[in-house]
Amino acid sequence: MVELILLFRDALYGSLVIAVTxxxxxxxxxxxxxxxxxxxxxxxxxxGIALALLLAGAGLxxxxxxxxxxxxxALTLLGAVFFGVGSQRQxxxxxxxxxxxxxxxxxxxxxxxxxxxxxxxxxxxLHGNILGLTRQDTWLEVVVAVPVLLAHAVFYKxxxxxxxxxxxxxxxxxxxxxxxLFLYFTIGLVIAFAIQSAGVLVVFNFLVLPAVTGLLxxxxxxxxxxxxxxxxxxxxxxxxxxxxxxxxxxxxxxIAVSGLLVMLAWVIRRVxxx
Amino acid sequence: xxxxxxxxQVSLGYARRPLLRDLTFRLAAGDFLGLVGPNGSGKTTVxxxxxxxxxxxxxxxxxxxxxxxxxxxxREQIDSRYxxxxxxxxxxxxxxxxxxxxxxxxxxxxxxxxxxxxVGMAEVAGRHIGGLSGGQKQRALIARALVGDPTVLVLDxxxxxxxxxxxxxxxxxxxxxxxxxxxxxxxxxxxxNEVANYxxxxxxxxxxxxxxxxxxxxxxxRSLSDLYGIPVEVASFSGxxxxxxxxxxxxxxxxx
Numbered sequence: 001m002v003e004l005i006l007l008f009r010d011a012l013y014g015s016l017v018i019a020v021t022x023x024x025x026x027x028x029x030x031x032x033x034x035x036x037x038x039x040x041x042x043x044x045x046x047x048g049i050a051l052a053l054l055l056a057g058a059g060l061x062x063x064x065x066x067x068x069x070x071x072x073x074a075l076t077l078l079g080a081v082f083f084g085v086g087s088q089r090q091x092x093x094x095x096x097x098x099x100x101x102x103x104x105x106x107x108x109x110x111x112x113x114x115x116x117x118x119x120x121x122x123x124x125x126l127h128g129n130i131l132g133l134t135r136q137d138t139w140l141e142v143v144v145a146v147p148v149l150l151a152h153a154v155f156y157k158x159x160x161x162x163x164x165x166x167x168x169x170x171x172x173x174x175x176x177x178x179x180x181l182f183l184y185f186t187i188g189l190v191i192a193f194a195i196q197s198a199g200v201l202v203v204f205n206f207l208v209l210p211a212v213t214g215l216l217x218x219x220x221x222x223x224x225x226x227x228x229x230x231x232x233x234x235x236x237x238x239x240x241x242x243x244x245x246x247x248x249x250x251x252x253x254x255i256a257v258s259g260l261l262v263m264l265a266w267v268i269r270r271v272x273x274x
Numbered sequence: 275x276x277x278x279x280x281x282x283q284v285s286l287g288y289a290r291r292p293l294l295r296d297l298t299f300r301l302a303a304g305d306f307l308g309l310v311g312p313n314g315s316g317k318t319t320v321x322x323x324x325x326x327x328x329x330x331x332x333x334x335x336x337x338x339x340x341x342x343x344x345x346x347x348x349r350e351q352i353d354s355r356y357x358x359x360x361x362x363x364x365x366x367x368x369x370x371x372x373x374x375x376x377x378x379x380x381x382x383x384x385x386x387x388x389x390x391x392x393v394g395m396a397e398v399a400g401r402h403i404g405g406l407s408g409g410q411k412q413r414a415l416i417a418r419a420l421v422g423d424p425t426v427l428v429l430d431x432x433x434x435x436x437x438x439x440x441x442x443x444x445x446x447x448x449x450x451x452x453x454x455x456x457x458x459x460x461x462x463x464x465x466x467n468e469v470a471n472y473x474x475x476x477x478x479x480x481x482x483x484x485x486x487x488x489x490x491x492x493x494x495x496r497s498l499s500d501l502y503g504i505p506v507e508v509a510s511f512s513g514x515x516x517x518x519x520x521x522x523x524x525x526x527x528x529x530x
Contacts, residue, residue: 031355031356154375157372158375164352164363167345167347168345168366170325171325171327219402221362224357274405
């Protein structure tokens, strides 16, 4: 079984990078109650991929503009700015804005891909093909993940303050809007790169479930980040073990393992009684 | 006394619409001022203007050089699900001094422990913030404001949602900080009876304007009846000032 899984070692390594990065950033996503911002950004990213495929299929060779990654990145980062600024103004309930973006971006992605040349073949782009991750993809993920995680390590204090108590942070001179934008930007960046191989649902899973596991089990912020990262990695390894030898969909298997870890964490919390 | 803060004909509001007009008042070193008004009267807006998070639409707000504020937000603003210890939360009061991207030092931790000691909370420094009672949480937030060595302590509805004992303890603590440490205090509350017995000066926010002065001058039946739009009595019991709204009482309630 190990040899069979190791046949997909590049996909495994790439998935681990995506999982751990999303798992760590997911702690902020869950704590700030912006879980569906992650989902909406993922849908925007997939709509960007669909738009690129449509343009390319129509023979509109616009260089980088028709690269799936470029458009996915552009739409995701625009979304990150939109949600980052929107969370300050709140002209309509923030969850409603997120819901509108999620639904419209999801539908537009499907419509665009339906009209793209060989659209069905590209369907994998929207749903992800985690076993298709190559060594090159993995290195690309590493190039994105390392600076993002470094920035989060360095500016942990700032992210914590503007997330936990923005009003007081503002009175101390912290530029809350700028820090929010920076946080959303890093989340959007990671999602845009991850979405092409992992797909919307798996990326959403990595952003939410490992963080929930961490928050249920750990007693401090450092412990929460640690457990979230480890839970994300276990979900990937467990998902590969569950799926590859038995010819099951790997993304769904990873999500199933993530769900089991959440349940296990919930039981631990109940037994511990705190 | 030295003026620390000066509001001169200040208008404050949102989306260019003034909510409060022509606010003129001074906060001098050693003052203990309570701002009172019904819900929605703009009390928190005044605090935002003072703290510099809301620019005035008109007029000027002058803050004397070297003045720093220790802000205690409404307790409900704090999300207790964050896995933070009490000490972590108090340390946030030092963040602006620590510098971008740097971590709190041993001396920051010592200062945070000292601030917790001042509010009688040193023994719960390691507890999860979500596991504290309302009164303890309020003390932790006061400690966070104190750890930055502020010139002025600014509190927004510090007794909101607290029971009688916790309310008395928190107001007693604030009074103690004012008297013993000579801390200038500005406290905002809708709870008139609580504020009236602890502050030296009171400001009533009425129809977007401020009536400010010593308690005896401002807390009259006439001004309070105007403010709340119902008949109000001001009585005294064992040295405590009690504000009563005349209403339709249950049978026998007035025969006690």
